[in-house]
Amino acid sequence: MKTEVLVPNLPESVADATLITWHKQVGEPVQRDENLVDLETDKVVLEVPAPDNGVLEKVLQQNGATVTSGDLLAVINIDKSATPSEDTIDQATEESPAQALSPAVRRLILEHELDSNKIPASGKAGRLTKNDVLDYIKTDVTVSEQATPEPIVTTKTPPPNVVTPGPAPTPATSDSRPEQRVPMTRLRARVAERLIQAQQNSAMLTTFNEVNLKKVIELRRDYKDSFVKKHQVKLGFMSFFIKASIEALKRFPLINASVDQRDIIYHGYYDIGIAVASERGLVVPIIRDADQLDFAGMEKQIAEFGVKAQAGRLSYEDLSGGTFTITNGGVFGSMLSTPILNPPQSAILGMHSIQQRPWVENNDVVVRPIMYLALSYDHQIIDGKEAVQFLVAIKESLEEPSRLLLNI
Amino acid sequence: MKKSPKHYDVIVIGAGPAGYVAAIRCAQLGLKTACIDHWTGKDKQHSMGGTFLNAGCIPALTLLESAKLYRTITEQSAIHGIRVSKAELDIAEMIQHKDEVLRSLSDHIAQLFDSNQIDCIFGTAQLMDAKIVQVHPIEKSSKAYLLECDNVILATGSSSVDIDAARIDGDKIVESYTAMNFSSVPKRLGIIGAGVIGLEHASIWARLGSKVTLFDAQNDFLGFVDDQIVDEALKIYSKQGLDIRFRARVTATKKTPKSVRIEYEDPDSSHQLSVDKLIVAVGRKPNSENLASAEANLLLDENGFVHVDEQCMTNLPGVFAIGDLVQGPMLAHKGAEEGILAAEVISGKERSLHYSVIPNVIYTEPAIAWVGQTEQHLRSTGEPIKIGIFPFSANACALSTGKSIGMVKIISQKYSDQILGVHIINPCASELIAEAVLAMEFSASTEDLARTVHAHPSLSKALHEAAMAIDNRALHIPPSETH
Numbered sequence: 001m002k003t004e005v006l007v008p009n010l011p012e013s014v015a016d017a018t019l020i021t022w023h024k025q026v027g028e029p030v031q032r033d034e035n036l037v038d039l040e041t042d043k044v045v046l047e048v049p050a051p052d053n054g055v056l057e058k059v060l061q062q063n064g065a066t067v068t069s070g071d072l073l074a075v076i077n078i079d080k081s082a083t084p085s086e087d088t089i090d091q092a093t094e095e096s097p098a099q100a101l102s103p104a105v106r107r108l109i110l111e112h113e114l115d116s117n118k119i120p121a122s123g124k125a126g127r128l129t130k131n132d133v134l135d136y137i138k139t140d141v142t143v144s145e146q147a148t149p150e151p152i153v154t155t156k157t158p159p160p161n162v163v164t165p166g167p168a169p170t171p172a173t174s175d176s177r178p179e180q181r182v183p184m185t186r187l188r189a190r191v192a193e194r195l196i197q198a199q200q201n202s203a204m205l206t207t208f209n210e211v212n213l214k215k216v217i218e219l220r221r222d223y224k225d226s227f228v229k230k231h232q233v234k235l236g237f238m239s240f241f242i243k244a245s246i247e248a249l250k251r252f253p254l255i256n257a258s259v260d261q262r263d264i265i266y267h268g269y270y271d272i273g274i275a276v277a278s279e280r281g282l283v284v285p286i287i288r289d290a291d292q293l294d295f296a297g298m299e300k301q302i303a304e305f306g307v308k309a310q311a312g313r314l315s316y317e318d319l320s321g322g323t324f325t326i327t328n329g330g331v332f333g334s335m336l337s338t339p340i341l342n343p344p345q346s347a348i349l350g351m352h353s354i355q356q357r358p359w360v361e362n363n364d365v366v367v368r369p370i371m372y373l374a375l376s377y378d379h380q381i382i383d384g385k386e387a388v389q390f391l392v393a394i395k396e397s398l399e400e401p402s403r404l405l406l407n408i
Numbered sequence: 409m410k411k412s413p414k415h416y417d418v419i420v421i422g423a424g425p426a427g428y429v430a431a432i433r434c435a436q437l438g439l440k441t442a443c444i445d446h447w448t449g450k451d452k453q454h455s456m457g458g459t460f461l462n463a464g465c466i467p468a469l470t471l472l473e474s475a476k477l478y479r480t481i482t483e484q485s486a487i488h489g490i491r492v493s494k495a496e497l498d499i500a501e502m503i504q505h506k507d508e509v510l511r512s513l514s515d516h517i518a519q520l521f522d523s524n525q526i527d528c529i530f531g532t533a534q535l536m537d538a539k540i541v542q543v544h545p546i547e548k549s550s551k552a553y554l555l556e557c558d559n560v561i562l563a564t565g566s567s568s569v570d571i572d573a574a575r576i577d578g579d580k581i582v583e584s585y586t587a588m589n590f591s592s593v594p595k596r597l598g599i600i601g602a603g604v605i606g607l608e609h610a611s612i613w614a615r616l617g618s619k620v621t622l623f624d625a626q627n628d629f630l631g632f633v634d635d636q637i638v639d640e641a642l643k644i645y646s647k648q649g650l651d652i653r654f655r656a657r658v659t660a661t662k663k664t665p666k667s668v669r670i671e672y673e674d675p676d677s678s679h680q681l682s683v684d685k686l687i688v689a690v691g692r693k694p695n696s697e698n699l700a701s702a703e704a705n706l707l708l709d710e711n712g713f714v715h716v717d718e719q720c721m722t723n724l725p726g727v728f729a730i731g732d733l734v735q736g737p738m739l740a741h742k743g744a745e746e747g748i749l750a751a752e753v754i755s756g757k758e759r760s761l762h763y764s765v766i767p768n769v770i771y772t773e774p775a776i777a778w779v780g781q782t783e784q785h786l787r788s789t790g791e792p793i794k795i796g797i798f799p800f801s802a803n804a805c806a807l808s809t810g811k812s813i814g815m816v817k818i819i820s821q822k823y824s825d826q827i828l829g830v831h832i833i834n835p836c837a838s839e840l841i842a843e844a845v846l847a848m849e850f851s852a853s854t855e856d857l858a859r860t861v862h863a864h865p866s867l868s869k870a871l872h873e874a875a876m877a878i879d880n881r882a883l884h885i886p887p888s889e890t891h
Contacts, residue, residue, distance in 0.1 A: 102852060103859030104825070123851045130853035131824035 003051055005036060005074040007067045010046075010316075016068045017041045021118055024056050026126040030076060037073060041316055054078040059120045062132075064139025104130040112137055113183075191281070198343045202259070203379035206338040207387045211395045212368045213354055216240050219401055231296035237351075238274065239298040241326055243404050244397035245349055246270050246291050249324060252390045254382055256323045258344040264381050273322035273342060274302060277331075278309035284342060285314055286322045330354065336372045346381055349394070350374035416442045416557040418754060419541050421533045421699075423447070424458020426731030426743025427563030428517050433751035434561075435524035442527040442555065444543055449514070450507060450589075454530040454546070456517040458565050459732075460740045461510060463585035468608045468771055470506045471588065475615035476773060484810070497616065499592050506588065535560060535700035538724040542701075559726045559754045562714060563747065564699055566692040566732035574600055574661045574688050580668050581661060581686045584609070590685065593617050598670055598683035602629060602652050604770045606689040610650050611772040620650055621681060623672055625657040625690075633770075634782040634831040636797075636817060641776060641833055644813065648773075661686065694733045709735070718760060720750045728754070742766055765848045769838040774814050777837035779845045780829030783819055792822035796854060796877030798870045800834050802884045805865035811835045816874040818844075818854055825853035825878075836867050843871055854878040 010017055017039040024036050030050040039046045050056075058075040061067055101109065101116060105128045109116055116128060119136040123129040184192065198204075220235055227235040249256040249270060257266045270291040273284040285305040287298060308314045325342045330353035339350040352372045359368035373395065377387045397403050420431040423445035431443040447462055449455030455462050481495045521528045531545040541560060544552045568583035570576055576583055587609050593616045599606045602624035614620045629652070630638045645652065653674065660671040668686045672679055694713050700706035707715040707723040714729035716722055722729050728750035731743030745761055752759045770776040786793050799815045806812035814833035821828055830844035847857055857875035862868050876882040 102850070102856045104853045104855035107855070107859065124849065127850065129824075129826065129851045130855060131821075131826055131851075134824060 001078045002057065003054070003076050003078050004072055005048060005051065005076060007039065007069055007071040007073055008046065008048060010041065010069045016066050017046065019061050019063055019065045019067055019073075020045065021063055022059060022120045023118070024050075025117060025119075026056055026059050026121055029053075029055050039067065045312075048073065050076060052076065052078050059122075062120045062122070062139075063136050100127060102127070102130070105133055108133040108137070194343070195340060198341050201343065202341055202346075204341055204376055205379050205384070205387070206374050206376040207384070207391055208336065208375075209373045209388075209391045209395050211371050211373055211398045212359060213237075213371055213398060214368050215401055216398055217369055227296070231299070233296060233299045233303055235295065236299055236302065238302050238326070238328070239295040240398060240401065240404075241349070241351060241394075242272055242274075242287070242290055242298050243295070244394045245272065245324060245326060247397055247404060247407070248390050248393035250291075251393055252386055254386060255347045255377070255390050257346055257381060258323070259346060259378060259380055260344065267323045269323070271321050271323045273325035273345075274305065275325060275327035276306055276309045278312065278314070283309055283314055283319060284322065284325060285309065285318045286320065288321075325349070326351065328352075330371065337374060339374060339376045341376055341378060346378040347387070347390075348376050349391075350376070413540070413554045413556045414442075416440050416527070416555060418442075418559045418561060418751070419444065419533075419555055419557040420561045420563055421445075421535070421541065422458060422563035422565055422731070422733075423456045423517065423528070424563060424565045424731060424743065425460045425740035426565070426733075426747045427458065427561070428456060428521070429744040430561045430563060430730060430747030430751050431526050432520055432524055433748045434754065435526050437751055437755040439559075439751070439755060441524075442529060442557075443521065444529040444531055444533040444541070446530065446532045446546060448546065449511065451511070454514075454518075454528075455510065456514045456521075456528075457510075459567075459584070461513055461517075463583075463588055464605075465740060465771065466513060467506050467510060467588040468612065470509045471502070471612045472608070472615075472771060472773060474502045474505065475612045479615045497593065499590065499616075503589055503591075534698060535562070535704045535706060535724075535727065537701075537704050538727050560728065561747065561750050561754075562699060562722070562727065562729040562733055563731050563743070564695040564733055565743075566694050566738060568688060569691040569693050571600070571658070571688060571690055573658045574670075574686060576688055577663075580663055580684075581688060583688055587685075587687045594683070594685040595619065596667075596683040596685075597621070598623065598668065598681065598686040599689055600658050600686065601689035601691065602654075603689065603691070605692075606687070607645075607770060607772045609687050609689060610645075611648075614648055614650055615773070621683065622650065622652045623656040623658055623670070624652065624654055627655060629654055630770075632768075632782070633776060634778060634817060634829070635784050637776060637778070637815075637831045637833050640815065641772075644774065644833075645772075692732065692738060696733060699733075711735075719753050720746050721753070726754075737766065737768065739766065739768065765845055767841045767845045769841070771838070774811075774833055774835045775837040776831075776833050777841035778829065778831040779841055780827065780848055781819065782829060782831070783817075786819060786828060791828070793819050793828065794822050794825075794854075794878050795819050796874045796879075796882070798874040798877050798882055798885065800867070800870055803865075803867060803870045803873075804884075805867050805869065806834070808865065811867065816840070816870045818857075818871070818874045818878060820854045820878055825855055827852055827854055827857070830871070830874075832871075834867065834870075840867055840871060843868060 020038040020040045022037045024030055030036060032052050033049045035047045036050050037048050039048060054076040056074060057077045060072050060074060108130065119128055119132055121128045122132050224235050253266055256270065257264050269289055272287045272290040274287060275282055275284045287301050290298060322342065322345060325345055325348045327339050327348060328351040329337050330351050334352050336352055337350055339348045341348055354369045354371045356367050357370040358365050359370060373391060375387055375391045417439035418434045418441045420427045420441065420443040423443050427443060431441050434441040445456060447455045447458060460466060478495065478497060481492055485492050518528065529543055531543050534542045536542050539557055541555045541557065542552055543555060574581050578586055584605060594613060595618065597613050597618040597620045599610055599620065599622045602622040606622055610620045610622055656672045656674045658670055658672045662669045667682045667684055669680060669682045670686065696708050696712045696714055709715050713735050714722055714733050716729050716734050720728045720730055730746035730750055732738045736742055749759050749761055765779060767777060767779045783795065796818045797815055800806040800812045803812065811834060817831040818827060819829040820826060827848050832840050834840065854875040857871065862872040873882045873884055880887055
């Protein structure tokens with residue numbers, strides 16, 4: 001009995017997806033729920049699981065193909081053991097056809113350091129043809145233009161970028177100065193391209209300030225238990241920063257705007273992106289209408305995003321849009337950095353590590369928990385004065401949290 | 409004993425290359441099989457193998473071999489330092505040799521039928537309905553009788569098309585069979601039709617000393633062969649003394665006691681030519697007339713071919729038709745593959761044929777063989793292609809063995825490098841093409857061919873080098889500037 005594997009329903013706003021890579025080849029046995037193929041949309045990589053145990057009989061879309069909801073991806077023969085019956089003419093022999101590589105295929109695989117198991121085969125009995133490999137090479141290198149960027153915070157220890165495993169690197173040479181040439185993974189290459197674009201399409205500058213977080217820390221310390229008791233979620237720092245940012249954004253709406261060619265688009269809402277580390281790298285889920293949420297609401301969203309990110313389960317909607325981004329390199333130990341913009345946004349706030357530092361209060365030198373803040377902004381629409389004042393507003397709200405209460 | 413109609417699982421009508429292969433395959437699959445065939449040999453005995461064996465490829469190949477030998481001895485032995493004072497030709501013996509070859513091959517098929525327990529019936533047959541076949545034994549004294557079966561495979565082949573302007577009389581105006589049995593070498597031989605069959609006849613008799621003139625009414629000489637190969641072939645044929653009149657339509661023939669006067673027209677004007685014998689080889693039509701009784705309702709198309717689906721089944725369930733009886737290239741191996749298909753479908757297997765990778769051969773000297781698409785066809789579809797050509801004059805083995813005539817031409821898709829067509833003109837073309845067919849079956853690229861080791865010296869090295877020539881990196885010809 002044969003069963004069809006279809007492209008799952010894509011999120012509403014997504015027209016199509018790109019087939020990144022097949023994890024199974026024609027003729028290979030598959031298990032129920034085993035991941036067959038990765039489909040990539042703007043933001044997320046969707047996995048398509050096998051509906052049942054069987055043998056993958058036909059692959060109808062190749063790497064790099066554009067597919068939409070409901071498209072036929074593959075056909076699986078259910079309940080067939082790995083050894084096909086004698087009836088089929090094109091049957092695998094003891095040596096799987098996948099291993100029987102033709103000379104041209106062998107040459108290409110050697111030259112490009114490919115894994116033949118990852119390349120969809122269209123040849124007789126599941127064999128790879130030269131064209132299959134050429135197509136695979138082409139689409140593996142092509143960068144998807146629809147992807148949004150993922151801001152790379154320059155920290156001392158970059159987050160682990162565990163994405164679709166790339167090709168095996170060349171073995172180290174036998175001399176004492178070995179080198180490894182590893183082509184970029186698809187995701188990496190995409191991110192790289194978008195980052196360069198971000199820099200080229202904006203006049204990016206960074207302004208810095210420092211904030212004394214004593215009062216915030218005290219607030220947290222005093223109320224953390226009752227907060228958890230009431231709201232079932234911990235009171236972190238992020239909610240303070242989001243609140244402070246929003247109040248500042250209200251005062252400086254230009255920071256919340258985007259550039260579109262020669263137009264400035266002022267957004268009448270506050271969708272704040274929070275950069276979080278995940279298995280696949282840095283992702284930026286969006287807290288929508290963050291101005292409508294209270295501290296607990298924000299903390300809950302952040303916690304939820306954290307869990308989803310770790311599980312690779314952030315949806316397309318979670319990652320789309322955003323008017324302003326906050327990134328926190330402090331969790332990795334960054335003292336100070338220049339975050340990169342998240343296009344089409346015009347500004348991004350960077351948080352860093354909190355250090356006890358000498359501070360002057362009332363002409364005395366005291367020790368206070370200090371965090372350096374960085375605001376990178378697009379000078380095309382935001383002038384230095386605004387950027388600085390914006391950052392000062394955030395600093396002031398954080399140093400005196402009661403201002404958030406009183407809206408001053 | 410009560411005579412009820414004998415029952416078979418399968419009855420095959422026709423023991424040509426399609427029919428006898430179908431019968432053997434049926435027997436291999438455990439089906440009780442009978443095969444009815446009516447070809448009577450010269451010795452009045454049943455001769456199996458149909459047109460293929462009796463009047464087509466096999467006698468042509470045999471006679472061509474004799475003719476080549478004659479030519480080699482009379483013209484080419486001198487360069488080897490072998491002097492032959494006078495080589496005489498005894499056509500009767502040559503024909504007898506050919507007949508002996510046919511007889512032994514026919515006997516071989518008969519033995520195969522025997523060992524496979526296939527009942528071979530010498531007679532004609534007619535399909536009465538899907539499960540009943542009426543047999544008319546050749547033996548005139550025997551009465552017609554009925555046979556019952558579960559399945560029928562129709563394989564009655566084709567016959568030469570007759571034209572009004574030159575009606576076949578079996579004496580001066582003849583078709584293939586008679587042309588394979590001339591008692592002497594015609595001094596002047598006319599052939600109407602410069603297609604595959606006409607050229608094969610021309611090759612034989614020109615070598616034996618005939619002055620051969622071919623008349624072809626079509627605008628396109630060998631239109632289905634790659635143009636570049638055709639050009640090469642024409643040059644070679646002209647050197648051999650073949651006179652091909654293109655766009656020449658024979659309008660009438662007049663017989664005299666000793667000759668045939670041909671009247672023909674070409675775009676310029678009308679002409680006349682007298683010949684001693686005239687072969688009509690304008691085409692072949694399927695032998696579907698009287699194949700089935702009217703009540704059987706066997707569906708034929710407007711050209712007389714039996715209508716079949718992609719499993720060779722006719723409109724009558726359980727009745728299959730194969731070979732020249734159905735549409736498609738009239739090739740022995742195509743019919744044989746269909747015979748195997750039908751047998752396997754009857755025994756319950758799922759099968760399908762794909763016709764794109766079937767070799768074609770014209771048994772002239774040198775032979776022409778090809779598989780896949782021609783350059784002119786690919787260009788007309790706009791497919792981007794690359795071409796690699798290697799002449800046998802640069803092949804060591806060809807030079808050593810006197811086979812340095814012709815070339816290999818490979819066409820591949822420009823980007824994927826997949827082999828789309830291979831064309832060979834050379835005395836050994838019919839053998840060399842097999843490698844190309846295999847490569848195309850596996851969707852191979854020219855690089856695959858180029859990276860496969862070929863024995864050196866060998867003629868197959870020419871394919872190897874042609875594959876390299878695709879990327880202008882053949883070793884034994886200078887690099888091409890126009891690449």
